Amino acid sequence: MNPSDERFLYDRDDIEAADAVTEAQRIVFGPILFQAAVCLRDFGVLARLKRSGAQGAALDEIVRDCGLSVYAAGVLLDAGLAARLLFEKDGRFFLGRVGRCLLGNAMTRVNMDYVRDVCYAGMAKLGQALREGKPAGLGVFGDWPTIYPALPSLPEPARTSWFAFDHHYSDDAFGLALAHVFRHRPGHIYDVGGNTGRWALRCAAHDRDVRVTVLDLPEQLALLEREIGKEGPDVAARIGAHSVDMLRDERLPGEADVWWMSQFLDCFSEAQITGILARVRRAMKPEARLFILEPLCDRQRFEAGALTLNAISLYFTCMANGNSRFLRFETLEKCLARSGFVTEEVVDGLGIGGHTLMIAAPGE
Secondary structure, rough: OOOOOOOOEEEEHOHHHHHHHHHHHHHOHHHHHHHHHHHHHHHOOOHHHHHHHOOOOOOOHHHHOOOOOHHHHHHHHHHHOOOOOOOEOEEEEEEEHHHHHHHHHHHHHHHHHHHHHHOOHHHHHHHHHHHOOOOHHHHHHOOOOOOOOOOOHHHOOOHHHHHHHHHHHHHHHHHHHHHHHHHOOEEEEEEEEEOOOOOHHHHOOOOOEEEEEEOOHHHHHHHHHHHOOOOHHHHHHHHEEEOOOOOOOOOOOOOEEEEEEEEEEEHHOOHHHHHHHHHHHOOOOOEEEEEEEEOOOOOOOHHHHHHHHHHHHHHHHHHHOOOOOOOOOOHHHHHHHHHOOEEHHHEEEEEEOEEEEEEEEEEO
């Protein structure tokens, strides 16, 4: 699915002056409205309005059913009106379309939990992170150079929300990507940056003969071993682990037929990506293939997708590592060419995250 040539709303400047003032206030008070929306969801107000349907609900009914004071319910409902989550008619409140999305849309719930639990507190340090090129906001979770070795130690609910966000987008694309990978009939797959092994498990379930080796940091491999241990002996026997730092280790194993990277390269700067790919190129067999699955911010079909990716890129800036982001297609293609790869195929629009699958071969 090719991206549309139409530019998104934020590339235009056709907003009327009065509307511009209003939109500016939505940005100014965005952090406050966000927390109000979380409370409306978590206190059950949005669910109560959904149950009321076309009848709506009065203030005293919401107070009674949600266990809130008149004051608390009143300020939250007014904030919900300002945020266009609900609307009011004849003294009764009704759930609007945006409120329904916050309540029932899986992507929105995952994003909201992720922003609240992982990003919100640390993002106050965004300016410092931009100046220093370091994840200044990560300090809210401890003294870590990047978030990746910290993942097993993140406090709850941040840890659960981080993995839910990561898995929500990749899991949906995995099933669609499997056919492209196994069209090459791999006997051995390297899952680079394999995290908790979800891709490795999908491959092992898809083909009972394939072997998968997960290449990752030792902290992540500890999580992998726990997850693989939950599977049967047939699966566990075909999934291995190889401890590696892809930024620093010059000698990589080279037996795989397929090198797989899913939402991995967006964790590094452009120079680091080129270095990683060059090391892979030197290690891999001539007949092997590299598969890269990434949500690219300029290959999104819908504005909501581009908005999400561009906003979460600032999570990388402030919370993750200080120097990476969700990539543009031309950037990734340039890194591949610089590191000695030839792009053979590009598949857009995989899954709800609008992932792009790039298949590359080692150049001459």
